[in-house]
Amino acid sequence: MKKLIIGNFKMNTTPSEFKSYAMTLATKVKGAKNTVVVCPPFTHLSVAREILGGSKVFYGAQNISAEENGAFTGEISAKMIKDLGATYVILGHSERRGQFKENDKLVNKKIKTALANGLKVILCVGESLQTRESKQAQNFVRKQLDDDLKGIYENELESVVIAYEPIWAIGTGKTATNSDITKMAEIIRKEIELQFSPKAAQNITIVYGGSIGLKNYKKILSNAAINGALIGGTSLDVDAFTLIARENY
Numbered sequence: 001m002k003k004l005i006i007g008n009f010k011m012n013t014t015p016s017e018f019k020s021y022a023m024t025l026a027t028k029v030k031g032a033k034n035t036v037v038v039c040p041p042f043t044h045l046s047v048a049r050e051i052l053g054g055s056k057v058f059y060g061a062q063n064i065s066a067e068e069n070g071a072f073t074g075e076i077s078a079k080m081i082k083d084l085g086a087t088y089v090i091l092g093h094s095e096r097r098g099q100f101k102e103n104d105k106l107v108n109k110k111i112k113t114a115l116a117n118g119l120k121v122i123l124c125v126g127e128s129l130q131t132r133e134s135k136q137a138q139n140f141v142r143k144q145l146d147d148d149l150k151g152i153y154e155n156e157l158e159s160v161v162i163a164y165e166p167i168w169a170i171g172t173g174k175t176a177t178n179s180d181i182t183k184m185a186e187i188i189r190k191e192i193e194l195q196f197s198p199k200a201a202q203n204i205t206i207v208y209g210g211s212i213g214l215k216n217y218k219k220i221l222s223n224a225a226i227n228g229a230l231i232g233g234t235s236l237d238v239d240a241f242t243l244i245a246r247e248n249y
């Protein structure tokens with residue numbers, strides 16, 4: 001089964017380091033069946049265009065402003081990353097929600113801005129450990145989906161990937177079990193069905209993220225309930241990331 005393999009660099013590497021990474025990645029994934037995406041920091045996107053433009057590897061950003069342009073010092077717009085050839089943008093990552101206080105209203109606005117500018121959105125949802133322990137994970141994720149996708153048209157869902165990323169699994173070495181992942185993927189599809197249609201639920205792309213590494217990627221990515229993976233720490237190692245990207249699942 002063809003999968004979507006996404007790398008999230010977070011705030012790691014320099015543009016020069018990324019150049020050699022991208023050269024290796026483009027060469028090594030040439031024959032891969034999977035769709036491969038890397039999301040480095042904004043400062044690396046012109047390097048991505050130079051090295052990955054015309055290759056099999058797509059690239060994207062880790063955030064954008066909800067605004068189109070104007071007096072927003074330090075912000076980066078959807079149009080700017082689109083101009084550099086970005087296809088994707090990660091929105092609603094738990095590090096942005098937690099550290100930068102991005103709420104669902106803002107995430108919803110950013111999604112609309114991204115879609116209006118022809119970008120594909122990787123929307124991250126997922127519960128904290130406390131929410132999980134209080135058995136509220138499913139309700140929490142459902143509400144995130146309702147709020148984040150409010151006002152989005154069904155045909156726009158073709159450009160939306162849902163990344164289920166339980167916060168307790170991000171960068172912690174703890175992964176959700178396949179049974180947890182399958183259950184939450186079912187909940188996500190059910191919610192998409194309620195909000196949109198059975199067809200939308202069937203077609204929506206769902207990926208899992210949270211401490212995927214060389215020891216667990218095969219097991220997780222073989223899970224037919226998900227369409228791929230969002231990989232943080234491990235994506236920084238080009239050999240590990242290409243191994244995961246080249247595998248047949």
Ligand code: PEP
Pocket residue numbers: 008010165169170171172209210211212230231232233234
């Ligand atoms: C992430 O950054 O979205 C992520 C899943 O990180 P890690 O793979 O390091 O847990």
